[in-house]
Amino acid sequence: MKDDQNGKSPIVEMIGITKQFPGVLANDNVDLELFPGEVLALLGENGAGKSTLMNILAGLYRADKGKILIKGEEAEIDSPKDAMKYGIGMVHQNFKLVPTMSVAENVVLGLDSENFVLDLQKVSSRIKEISHHYNLKVDPNSIIWQMSVGEQQRVEILKLIYRGAEVLILDEPTAVLTPQESGELNRIVKQMTGEGKSAIFITHKMDEVMEFSDWVRVLQKGKLVSVVKTEDTSPKELSRMMVGRDVLFRVEKKKATPGEVILELENVKAMNDKGLEALKGISFSLRRGEILGIAGVAGNGQRELTEVITGLHKVTEGRIIIDGKDMTNKSPLDLIKSGVSHIPSDRVAMGIVGDMSVANNLAMKEYRKAPLTQHGILNPGRILEMAKKMISSFMISTPAPYTSVKFLSGGNIQKTILAREIGACSTLLIAAYPARGLDVGATESVRKEMIAERDGGKGVLLVSEDLDELMSVSDRIAVMNEGRIMGIVDSAEADIESLGLMMAGVPMEEGK
Template identity: 70%
Template sequence: MGSDEVGKVPILEMKGITKRFPGVVANDHVDLELYCGEVLALLGENGAGKSSLMNVLAGLYRPDEGEIYIRGKRVDIESPRDAMDLGIGMVHQNFMLVDTMTVAENIILGLKSVAAIPDMRSVHRKIHEISEHYSMKVDPAAYIWQLSVGEQQRVEILKQIYRGATILILDEPTAVLTPQESDELNCVLQQMTGEGRSAIFITHKMEEVIDFSDWVRVLQKGRLVTVKRTSETNPQELARLMVGREVLFRIEKKHYSPGEVVLELRDIRADGEKGLPALTGINLEVRAGEIMGIAGVAGNGQRELTEVITGLHSSTGGKVFLEGRDMTGRSPFAMIQAGVSHIPSDRIAMGVVGDMSVANNLAMKGYRKPPLLKGGFLNPKRILLMARKMIDLFKISTPAPQTHVKFLSGGNIQKTILAREIDACGGLLVAAYPSRGLDVGATEAVRNEIVAQRDKGKGVLMVSEDLEELLSVADKIAVLFEGQIMGIVSSEEADTETLGLMMAGVPLSKVEEEAAKLAAATCEQE
């Protein structure tokens, strides 16, 4: 269905929505329509106002101007509870889950219909039914801290369905998902819309807009600039409409010429948060002037691998060498002093301090030495000067360097982390999902910057679940499955089928055999 259907009443109308924050107009008289059974994609650069608009709809923000109509009736949404009562549910980019509670407890948390002492067996049964219906299997008794990021997103979606949401808002829903999980989400959306629900999703991935949505609306600097039927556009046009220029969907790299070994892992073993083996004998080298990509489905040891290297997670066996020095078991500070920079997978919990300014977050690696430190004291003027240069260089959208970083969009928080870590990088950059949550223009810039670090002779370990990103940016790709490396391939010789099979647990030595079996099975089905 589409918003050009005469005589039909939209399930949702937002008219003239304006939302202001100190120093910035996030939304400037924005209109939006959504019809029953429709998926609407909301596009725009980082800071364009997409999340702000959806936070107004979800009851987290009060609009300064404008009106909202649900099924033709004007409504006042003053809180998330109001939104919930109207059938509006939002899955936020940064999940709203309590880590120390179970899946089931999170799903029923705050529900008015739940008794003071809830019947948890009944709750578990209903969650099982919903998860089976939408093929989103999650253990209701599992604690949130035990789940991968992809599993946590499933909990968020299940929570909204459990609560009866008919309009589902998804903010960057695939930023934390593997390609396979993204396909599964698409199937869930199709099933939901087929049952009469509607969805709005914010994304920066052009191909997913084409695959997932019926209509596209593009925001620029808080204003609605384009409304398009998805079938009448393409990724190149959408990227141009978002950033105001042509975007190259390729990376220019110099000839691959690796140098000495920067990082060496010998038989590294480590346990995960559940106390079970997460890494079971990792042997890996990263050389100067080389980007080593790490592929794998979420929860196969990627986080433990990056945290062992950066001193944030203890290994239970094996050795870590940096430029020939044994750094096994050394502290995060020792790793920083040794020249290791880290772009963490969880940017909010580990990457920034929300109540500190953008400038101070940018100074968190350089504050120990000149020019930011002088005579044993920090120099605020130099911190501000450094921050302004980095804000310009990395195109961080912020009202001012003194703005608290928690007020930035998710993509601009990521840019702040990238700017700090790349600027402070000595010999090794460990980057976990560096382009997650970034718009197409910023993604292009980040990937080029990582390649530039490689060309300056740095070693880069880049974890990503985006196979296209790995194939275009990395020089080699190692695939993790259940804490083991299934194989290491050159990005020039690799393909998505080979990587996909290894991600499913097929060792590289058996990929050709398994691929032949799959091809034969496909022929028989046809």
């Protein structure tokens, strides 16, 4: 392969990397090569071992076997500091920034090279230089918590450049970004590689692989299954390599047979947590046996919308009618009792109690009622029995029903939530980003469950950023922008361009 590189020698080589975690072989004899000035995409399903491999390179984990060569010489990387010494820096999915400190302070945090008395003036001017050079638009004096997610990511990148990184590792960098911000990131990475730096990014989005990278390495269950040049492959081929079988990007579903109206919003307004108006008069209706998709860039009121319907957020004006009853500003418990189920956007923070068992997590909706509770006394035997049924019918992979749910993978955590919510659902299913961050197999099963709920005569509200998902799963799509609905279209007639226009804030009538 070195010949393909016109005689260039790799900057990073990982040879025969093996890493064993309790119960999982996360990396099994994996090789990696990265050449200067190139972008390598690391592709694979959840749990394929991409993050583990990169954490080894960045000094957070240590491989059980194998070696790492930097510019041809064997390197001992025991800590992120060691990695930085070799010019390797990683931007993690959850940023490692101190929210109450400024950009400049965050950049120098933990640097040995700084004097005991900080010269923040000098640091600021260096930051401005870098920021100007890469057109990052970062002000060294901004406080982190006041910045958007995209800006914070740029600070992370800036931090690494400041420290002299030659190799940038990005762990699912676009998962939190708007399309515009993704484009911006692409531009920055391209400029850096143009200067001879290189980047590795972890992803499971095919279109990004095609757009960003020069090379693709595909991992499957800890093993390296293929290495291809991006220009020689296609998304379809990549997805086959990822899962080892062809994936249906189009979900099979029957035509919807909508029944009576199950959810109706009349001019609903609500504030966000900062006291700004987040919903500015939302009206729509959803019928039984129908999936209504909510499209839009994150942060345009979707969260508030799902939370007002589930009782977690107060409505300041307007009415919410569920199954003919006025449920405006009712408590979460009242809504649960009326059969509304909720798959929350932040599944670990809002959807599970990590320190409790899988069985108990599965019982968290039904525990109030017989047969799980009688006269206020729980029946652990019946909880276990119900859990076992759910675990087998939803194929939740867990060592035992009494294992703490925090020890499961993201996909299995989502299946746990899905099993519980679908079990308790009788009128409405509110699903916020249900397939986000899941691998292809888990995504498929989540989508199938939603269609099954629709066919079972329930109303489904599906909030998603993934237009492909919305167009294939939902029956109608409403597009949100800045707290308003820009238009509602039939998914059969929807096209990406007109949806994109509405997402950008152009109402449907004007768009046409």
